[in-house]
Amino acid sequence: MNHPAIAAALLLATTAVAPAVAQRPAPPVPARVDPAVARLRDAALEDTLAYDIVEGLTTEIGQRLAATEAEARARTWAVARLKALGFRNVRIETFRMPVWLRGEERAEVISPFPQKLQLVALGNSGATPAEGLTAPVTVFRTYGDLANAPAGSLKGRIAYVGNAMEPTQDGSSYGSNGAARFVGPALAASKGALAVVIRSIGTDAHRNPHTGGTNWPPGVQPIPAAALSVSDALLLERMADRGKPITLHLTLTPRFAGEGESGNVIAEVPGTDPRAGIVLIGGHLDSWDLGTGAIDDGAGVAITTAAAKRLLDGPRPRRTIRVVWFGAEEPGGYGGIDYARVHGRERHATAQESDFGADRVWRFEVNLPDSAKAVADRLQSALAPLGISRGAGIGGDGTDVGPTIALGVGSVDLNQSGLRYFDTHHTPDDTLERIDPAQLRQNVAAWTAMLAVVANASEDIGNVTPRK
Structure with a gap:
């Protein structure tokens, strides 16, 4: 709408402003659509x-x-x-290209509160023995907590790494929380972990775990790495809140196939x-x-x-x-x-x-x-x-x-x-x-x-x- 009185008022307002005050640029004229x-x-x-x-x-x-x-x-x-x-x-x-194939995927808490868990191997995960492995769990609520763990502190243990991913329109939360999956397993391996489980990089609250690739830099031997469903990850964190040691039995049998x-x-x-x-x-x-x-x-x-x-x-x-x-x-x-x-x-x-x-x-x-x-x-x-x-x-x-x-x-x-x-x-x-x-x-x-x-x-x- 182009009303003459409004246009005149705007003209007076702009010409009355002192020269020291910067003028706002006019909005761009929309290009014509073909x-x-x-x-x-x-x-x-x-x-x-x-x-x-x-x-x-x-x-x-x-x-x-x-x-x-x-x-x-x-x-x-x-x-x-x-x-x-x-x-x-x-x-x-x-x-x-290299080929990685999925195998068996099972996990259960042995103590203090025995329960089965839903999880999937991450792409490029290493494997447990066929019969699985049983080890105590160290719980890290964030990737930052894992990064601050002392060298060698995870020897003989399974690392759990959490995150707090929330929905965002631009997907930026994937980048800010994804380190737990992208590089968390390799970091845990470098600190001596036998295996690693992460909270799925996802925004749901279902028992559908999220897979995805993880990366192993040169010199780091792949270890078993899996993602727990968000629900099961939160369950594990609630167990940790009770202050009792957690022991997990984990079976992952993926393989690299040349x-x-x-x-x-x-x-x-x-x-x-x-x-x-x-x-x-x-x-x-x-x-x-x-x-x-x-x-x-x-x-x-x-x-x-x-x-x-x-x-x-x-x-x-x-x-x-x-x-x-x-x-x-x-x-x-x-x-x-x-x-x-x-x-x-x-x-x-x-x-x-x-x-x-x-x-x-x-x-x-x-x-x-x-x-x-x-x-x-x-x-x-x-x-x-x-x-x-x-x-x-x-x-x-x-x-x-x-x-x-x-x-x-x-x-x-x-x-x-x-x-x-x-x-x-x-x-x-x-x-x-x-x-x-x-x-x-x-x-x-x-x-x-x-x-x-x-x-x-x-x-x-x-x-x-x-x-x-």
Whole structure:
């Protein structure tokens, strides 16, 4: 609304201010939304393809542990599906990697209050003897408490490491609490622990433990490492509050099975200008083996593929859109590393991935060169009707696209809400029922709008300084 009296009052107010007082800059004028972009975006709100893809992947393949026969079947399935959709240059690029396989997983408190516990081995965990091991438990409520334990103090003991993860929209609590899983087991091993159990890195209160990888630096021998369900972790902490020594019997029999084959599935929407650079998008095809990998990351490959399909069915974009279903993300980002090794010399305009479930996109952030500032402004206008605001941070996030971004490639992050994600992440509950179809469609619309703007931008999108 532009009322003359209000405008006059504002003019008088601003001219009367002393020169020493800084003036607030005028708000930016929204960029005009290209009607073609708006049509693509709005049509994508009725998308059914993304749900069809994740439903098919979880029903016909199911869990897809990296470098196993199940992941190989998933690659074959993906190639057939992408070709049937009309994508070009569909192929598999394989690579070799270490294989870790799950075994028996049992735990029970022997004393002071005998009870069975629910837990799962962490990826890359070492093994107990076949009959298990029995040892006293030292309880650390936080990773910081473990870090402060004296060297050698855990000899002959099982370490328990807690955390207090809470839901956050941006998922930041995963980074702040994840050390208990990422590096806690190796730290406990270096202090002499026989084994380690952690409170699952999750925000639920169920008896579904959360798996996930852990890391062993050179020189540290893997020890048995597992995640207790949040409920059982809190139970163990309440036992510790009673001041009596806790003894645990633990049986974990995973094994390392040499090397195996994984691979990236690649498909393209060919562009009209090979010099303009590739727009790289995708998610990861592999999953942990407890659920069927719906939110992590069947949803991601489905969202990005469905969005790219909408550009495939229209006029050819200026830039080639390359869709990658990355292999072996969960055990260490092997697919992203191999992609950068093979394709790092090609010119990429931007790289981005969807790997945070299927809940609505609420924010976007960019890392684009000065020459492409107008692209970000057009993105802001195109995404605003979907309830997506522009963040103040620098874009460039993702395990799979990270190695490519590190080469100086720009990025557009479409941030999904993490308020529900860690209730289900890496658990047996990662199934199709966790996906809200309406929120999934909003994701497809967001990715469609982003691709329509970036892939057709007339501006040069050159190299950037990657975020730290």
